[in-house]
Amino acid sequence: MVPFPIKAVLCDIGGVLYEGETPIAGAIEAISRIKQRYPIRFLTNATQKTGAQVVETLRNMGFDISSDEVMTALDVTRLLLEQEECGACYLLTDNATRFFEDLPTEPCRYVVVGDAQENFTYEHLNRAFRVLKNGGELLAAAKNRYFKDSDGELSMDAGGFVAALEYASGKEARIVGKPSRDFYRLACSAMGVEPHETLMIGDDIESDVLGAQEAGLRAILVQTGKFSPEDMHRGITPDGVFESIAAIDL
Template sequence: MMFDESVKAVLCDIGGVLYVGEEPIKGAVAAIREIKKHYPIRFLTNTTQKTSAQVVKKLQKMGFDIESEEIITALDVTKMFLAKEKSSAEFLLTDDALSFFNELKYYDKKYVVVGDAQENFNYKNLNRAFRKLMEGASLLAIAKNRYFKDADNELSMDAGCFVSALEYASGQSASLIGKPSKEFYHLACASLHVKPEKCVMIGDDIESDIKGAQDAGIKAALVKTGKFSKKDLSLGIKPEYLFDSVASIL
């Protein structure tokens, strides 16, 4: 057993755990193949730059044995929420991510939705979102991460910085729909038909992956890859497991 016998299923972050930039982390492909022999698994990602289909294509190209039904993205959860609400939104997203929501465009815009918009984070777009909030729309954050490990192996600002700017300007507090919301984690557990306390979450983000999972009643395994920093171990958040990388789980 890779984990203690109470663990019956695995949740796993993607960026920083399976790969950094365009390269898989050493040993990760073999590790995931072996983990899948012992546990059902769901791969969770807060990425809002790509749809689940694009994520699967990227992972398969790297050699990972991962199918579309095993991936849950923050974009998927957001689309399900908006469809249920019969609402469109003023979106701050990349052009690829924007097209994912095309079928909702005939609904009224009851929300402002913020993800990682990259170059679309400019004054014009941010101000348009601000004005929609001042007209009464509600602020919805797909993710509130501060930063991520970029393709050049350096840290880059993530969507949370821009969510905070809109919160400050509008006086609103954003509702979070991606990690680390309990609803996101519980949806992933439900898709595996396993209770949260029977799952373990593998991640590189001490706040979103580790504390988020633990707050949702899920055990957590921190890997020292991706955005991991030594200072993470001094923040008072104690993962149940600590590994050098996902390959070390073997």
């Protein structure tokens, strides 16, 4: 049992609920137990899939998760563009770019960067750089360093490419997903709770744990996904460390 009171739970997805294409042992049952006691939202910086596709993937694995319980960095990016009624240059996968294809293209106010995979070519990066030098602003769906890939190994995430564009353009990216305080607080607001009443569960010591704590939440680190023993020596202190989500007693 965690030694502090909570009213709601936020939970990372990749690396916490599943690795590759396989649910982590006991994760399906753990989510079922949590949902019996608390409202929950599942947060992800993954930008290769839309929210609807994330939900479909989780349901196919056996998780009982509804579409309104998932919040992705792409969802929040789209909301921002809709609110500002502006266009953007997209450095994303083709699948993710289609998520924005019905939005206006002008005025092109932002460069939106996510995990573009094979689309991280010089041509595409230079096009984004030119938009920035011509007055555009850099909007990073996420700035993660790496992620646990489907082959079980770590792969580069969008963070390195965001940093390259920051360096070349002299502009600092606005982060939309984790560890943005706005992202965490928006999720809390959606459940009708305050940040200090909310627990975050994640496998990323920076984006999940530190990001949540700086937004006023409690945060638990699980030793699955991208977790490394080195994480425990980086000056960040989780509110709890567990072998996996299945071991957390709420």
